[in-house]
Amino acid sequence: MPIPLRQMIGVGAYVVKQHLLGRKRYPLVLMLEPLFRCNLACAGCGKIDYPAEILNQRISVADALAAAEECGAPVVSIAGGEPLLHKELPQIVEGLIKQGRFVYLCTNALLMEKKMGDYKPSPYFTWSVHLDGSKEEHDKSVCQQGVYEKAIEAIKKAKDAGFRCNINCTFFDGTDPERAATFFDDVMAMGVDGITVSPGYAYERAPDQQHFLNRKRTKQLFRDIFRRGRNGKKWEFSQSSLFLDFLAGNQTYACTPWANPTRNVFGWQRPCYLLGEGYARTFKELMEDTRWDDYGVGNYEKCADCMVHSGFEGTAVRDAIAHPLKALKVSLKGVTVEGEMAPEISLEKQRKAEYVFSRHVEQAMEQIKREKELAKSGKRSAAAE
Numbered sequence: 001m002p003i004p005l006r007q008m009i010g011v012g013a014y015v016v017k018q019h020l021l022g023r024k025r026y027p028l029v030l031m032l033e034p035l036f037r038c039n040l041a042c043a044g045c046g047k048i049d050y051p052a053e054i055l056n057q058r059i060s061v062a063d064a065l066a067a068a069e070e071c072g073a074p075v076v077s078i079a080g081g082e083p084l085l086h087k088e089l090p091q092i093v094e095g096l097i098k099q100g101r102f103v104y105l106c107t108n109a110l111l112m113e114k115k116m117g118d119y120k121p122s123p124y125f126t127w128s129v130h131l132d133g134s135k136e137e138h139d140k141s142v143c144q145q146g147v148y149e150k151a152i153e154a155i156k157k158a159k160d161a162g163f164r165c166n167i168n169c170t171f172f173d174g175t176d177p178e179r180a181a182t183f184f185d186d187v188m189a190m191g192v193d194g195i196t197v198s199p200g201y202a203y204e205r206a207p208d209q210q211h212f213l214n215r216k217r218t219k220q221l222f223r224d225i226f227r228r229g230r231n232g233k234k235w236e237f238s239q240s241s242l243f244l245d246f247l248a249g250n251q252t253y254a255c256t257p258w259a260n261p262t263r264n265v266f267g268w269q270r271p272c273y274l275l276g277e278g279y280a281r282t283f284k285e286l287m288e289d290t291r292w293d294d295y296g297v298g299n300y301e302k303c304a305d306c307m308v309h310s311g312f313e314g315t316a317v318r319d320a321i322a323h324p325l326k327a328l329k330v331s332l333k334g335v336t337v338e339g340e341m342a343p344e345i346s347l348e349k350q351r352k353a354e355y356v357f358s359r360h361v362e363q364a365m366e367q368i369k370r371e372k373e374l375a376k377s378g379k380r381s382a383a384a385e
Contacts, residue, residue, distance in 0.1 A: 034064060121164070219247070259311075
């Protein structure tokens with residue numbers, strides 16, 4: 001089962017409660033980034049192109065656990081950077097599980113075997129290993145040879161040790177549907193518990209801007225992949241059936257960026273995991289002061305091609321709650337891969353992109369400089385005494 005029954009019941013009860021309380025906006029998954037530093041330099045990544053002073057920043061155990069309590073989301077996805085570089089990550093994971101949250105630890109797996117002994121198998125804990133296709137495709141994606149083989153070996157060790165283990169797969173322009181389907185067959189044969197899949201999104205800071213998918217190519221790609229796997233039913237996905245149906249162009253969804261709020265070393269990221277256009281000091285401030293209607297497909301130029309799970313999985317879950325029979329039909333019959341696609345959201349009234357992502361970096365660097373100067377003056381005062 002790609003999602004543990006305990007998690008399905010827990011998250012389902014949480015969502016129903018929010019609906020009964022009449023809450024329009026609520027989080028489902030906290031995207032926790034305890035650091036940006038990584039031991040890879042992937043061409044499609046927008047998380048590692050920061051000054052060394054920022055790459056050296058870490059979220060403390062106390063701040064990580066406080067963020068989860070403040071947010072209240074039942075699921076926490078720990079991303080980065082490479083989270084396993086954080087020395088206190090085992091304490092963060094343990095604390096989150098004690099809070100009753102379901103934790104997905106995202107990793108490129110280079111340190112997974114070495115660090116595996118710091119964690120315990122649990123229905124509340126899942127390794128989420130980043131794999132972008134077969135050996136050749138994945139190693140090209142991460143710009144380093146041998147990473148695929150290390151990841152596969154780590155997955156085998158994790159399964160032998162009794163851990164739940166998923167793969168997190170991002171497809172870019174040029175992905176061959178036949179090879180993608182074969183890749184899904186291969187990872188299922190390894191015994192992974194589920195697949196999380198998403199089209200690549202054009203991070204502003206990513207070195208490679210040439211291979212991100214637009215929405216039309218995304219929909220056709222996923223139709224072509226699912227067609228090769230009994231409309232997607234051949235594989236186990238750790239995502240809702242309606243989100244997969246959306247990827248194949250069968251649902252017209254607006255995104256719900258607040259469903260997957262991001263907390264990183266800068267604070268609470270506005271408006272979402274993918275766009276950094278300012279930060280809030282608290283989760284309450286993020287939810288109440290962000291101009292949500294300024295963002296999303298049809299509202300903002302930067303969002304025009306986005307179909308990423310962090311923006312649209314929340315929409316699919318809400319739709320499944322509102323229309324359970326529709327969700328059940330897709331779950332039983334699989335994703336539709338033929339016929340006319342659902343209409344697109346018009347882009348005629350979208351506002352122009354604002355390139356402001358460097359502002360918070362400059363502010364953070366100024367703050368780091370001030371703190372260093374204060375620390376130096378404090379040392380001088382102590383020495384003088």
